[in-house]
Amino acid sequence: MTGWARPRGALWAAVAGGLRGAGGRPAALLLLAALVWVPGGAPACPALCTCYVSPPTVSCQANNFSSVPAGLPPGARRLFLQNNVIGALRAGTFGPSTVTLWLYSNNISSIQPGTFRHLPALEELDLGDNPHLRVLGVFRGLSSLDRLLLHANRLAAIHRRAFGGLARLTILYLFNNSLVALPGDPLAALPSLQFLRLNANPWACDCRARPLWAWFRRTRVSSSPVPCASPPHRRGTDLRHLRPRDFDACPEDDDDEGEEMEDGNGGGGNGVAVMGTPGCPHDPCAPMATAVPHRPPVLLPLLALILPRL
Ligand SMILES: *[C@@H]1O[C@H](CO)[C@@H](O)[C@H](O)[C@H]1NC(C)=O
Ligand SMILES: *[C@@H]1O[C@H](CO)[C@@H](O)[C@H](O)[C@H]1NC(C)=O
Numbered sequence: 326m327t328g329w330a331r332p333r334g335a336l337w338a339a340v341a342g343g344l345r346g347a348g349g350r351p352a353a354l355l356l357l358a359a360l361v362w363v364p365g366g367a368p369a370c371p372a373l374c375t376c377y378v379s380p381p382t383v384s385c386q387a388n389n390f391s392s393v394p395a396g397l398p399p400g401a402r403r404l405f406l407q408n409n410v411i412g413a414l415r416a417g418t419f420g421p422s423t424v425t426l427w428l429y430s431n432n433i434s435s436i437q438p439g440t441f442r443h444l445p446a447l448e449e450l451d452l453g454d455n456p457h458l459r460v461l462g463v464f465r466g467l468s469s470l471d472r473l474l475l476h477a478n479r480l481a482a483i484h485r486r487a488f489g490g491l492a493r494l495t496i497l498y499l500f501n502n503s504l505v506a507l508p509g510d511p512l513a514a515l516p517s518l519q520f521l522r523l524n525a526n527p528w529a530c531d532c533r534a535r536p537l538w539a540w541f542r543r544t545r546v547s548s549s550p551v552p553c554a555s556p557p558h559r560r561g562t563d564l565r566h567l568r569p570r571d572f573d574a575c576p577e578d579d580d581d582e583g584e585e586m587e588d589g590n591g592g593g594g595n596g597v598a599v600m601g602t603p604g605c606p607h608d609p610c611a612p613m614a615t616a617v618p619h620r621p622p623v624l625l626p627l628l629a630l631i632l633p634r635l
């Protein structure tokens with residue numbers, strides 16, 4: 326038999342049971358023996374996971390894992406890690422062969438910069454339903470990514486360059502998050518985007534809505550509704566259906582506006598740089614439509630340097 330071994334459930338249960346029961350050295354040796362004894366020298370499968378040969382798949386779903394199991398076979402193309410309680414993701418965990426990466430319904434609150442770098446084959450990344458995930462960095466080097474699912478998190482801000490380089494992305498889910506605005510036009514970096522879901526966010530349909538509204542006017546993407554949550558007289562209106570005159574009282578767009586709001590959303594400049602830390606509550610932190618404070622432009626290059634890259 327070549328390729329990957331499919332571990333027999335009983336053996337793996339016994340190994341895991343032995344480890345838990347004895348806890349000591351014999352159990353560790355038994356585990357080691359089980360890992361080494363794999364027909365054809367195929368890569369071992371992490372304990373409590375199931376591996377399949379074709380396509381190379383590692384399924385570690387619904388096992389109460391609190392971190393990504395060690396020893397993921399490097400050639401794995403599909404990694405199913407959903408429905409665990411994984412809290413943090415670290416750089417170097419996922420190999421360059423990964424095509425499908427399901428991490429939904431975990432407890433991810435922090436993602437180390439670089440975690441998703443060097444994954445040129447990755448086509449689907451599902452980070453949905455991680456209710457403590459508040460902050461994302463920048464996706465880099467994901468030239469094959471087609472589907473990016475970020476719904477049902479608690480994202481309060483999207484970095485303006487978060488999606489740069491995702492030239493093939495066709496589906497983006499951002500519904501059911503804590504987004505008030507998308508300053509800096511992050512969606513403009515997505516030339517292949519076809520399906521977008523933005524509903525169930527507390528969209529502010531004041532001046533902060535203008536970049537997103539203007540983007541909708543120049544694009545043909547198929548989108549979910551984008552209902553406004555504020556101000557009160559626009560609650561329930563679809564952001565896409567605002568009229569040019571709704572922005573008559575807004576200051577002219579300039580590039581600084583986006584950078585300021587993006588950083589300001591984290592409160593005191595730490596929102597984007599420190600991943601997974603709670604952002605500030607929306608209302609006190611959201612920039613007021615009429616009084617966007619001005620920050621010295623010299624800060625901007627500095628900010629770009631310290632912002633994390635995924
Ligand atoms: C899941 O793991 C935690 C510790 O990480 C443990 O307290 C809990 O009982 C486990 N739950 C189940 C259903 O195994
Ligand atoms: C999930 O993460 C939160 C915050 O990061 C933590 O307080 C909580 O204990 C975690 N829950 C589980 C089940 O690990």
Ligand SMILES: *[C@@H]1O[C@H](CO)[C@@H](O)[C@H](O)[C@H]1NC(C)=O
Pocket residue numbers: 454455456477478479501525
């Ligand atoms: C929204 O996401 C939260 C987790 O962040 C989840 O508990 C809730 O059920 C979701 N609501 C809907 C309508 O999907």
